[in-house]
Amino acid sequence: MSASAAPHAGLRIGEVAQVVGTTPRTIRYYEEIGLLPPAAEREAGRHRLYSERDVERLRDALRLKELLGVSLDELKELLEAEGARAELRDEWSREGVAADRRRDILTAALGHLDRQLELVRRRRREIETLERELAARRARVRRRMQEL
């Protein structure tokens, strides 16, 4: 009888690609250009293995890229800020961090989130404008149908 799901060694690239909705080629390409860290150590030619955290990071990255329509260079910058934020989070959770240092960490995190939020909000407003225009045209067509 199998033990209750041993903490599995890691996901293979094909599985990762499927769950995040992309292709292995894309994941390898992102690693190649340094957008993603090189998935764990491995000897040349061996399979890449990914953790659940890797999957989450990739999913977030792809979502930002798709929804904001940024280039991989721009995406890289966004992710690097994200990485810096993760490091700060690690430092945060350690013991003996002075209060003013903690304030600095939070301030940096806030700045980063604000920048991302601004990009996202701008996009949302653009989409909303388009949606309103289409809805208005739809309403005009419907009105004409009533008038028949």
Place this chain on the structure above:
Amino acid sequence: MSASAAPHAGLRIGEVAQVVGTTPRTIRYYEEIGLLPPAAEREAGRHRLYSERDVERLRDALRLKELLGVSLDELKELLEAEGARAELRDEWSREGVAADRRRDILTAALGHLDRQLELVRRRRREIETLERELAARRARVRRRMQEL
């Protein structure tokens, strides 16, 4: 003294590119692959000239492409439906169109608008979800700052 702005012959490709926020190369490329109609007649080597209507169509096309993140093939399909709708509008405004024909025209227009609206709404919801997640993270960071 110059007359009050004679109905100018047309806009050149550089002007068009600037007002819609793209490049001449992109406009020529779209014409080359048949995404846009070949801007008015002209002998080979002569300047392309665009009307205000051309500008509007291009602006709409670029906005759909950017905000929906579709490929040029997908965009082409959306625009062809748009073109069919324009033809129907022309037929609509002519005299002596039977009432049931008019109803068909409006029904087709409605279907086209509904398809576009569905794409746009899905995108808006995705963006809104991302925005809420980011806003929630921001709120947590702010709360921690208060607690210091």
Place this chain on the structure above:
DNA sequence: TTGCTCCTCACGTCACGTGAGGTGGC
């Protein structure tokens, strides 16, 4: 006539897609 923008090739680039040929792990 002088600038400026335009023109048409045509090669370069970004972000992958797609085999080719071969090795690795349930």
Place this chain on the structure above:
DNA sequence: TTGCTCCTCACGTCACGTGAGGTGGC
């Protein structure tokens, strides 16, 4: 051992960017 997925080149493609060299209209 048999499949399957994985691996690394490496060339192809999509959507343009970027000169090169030349012509056209205020």
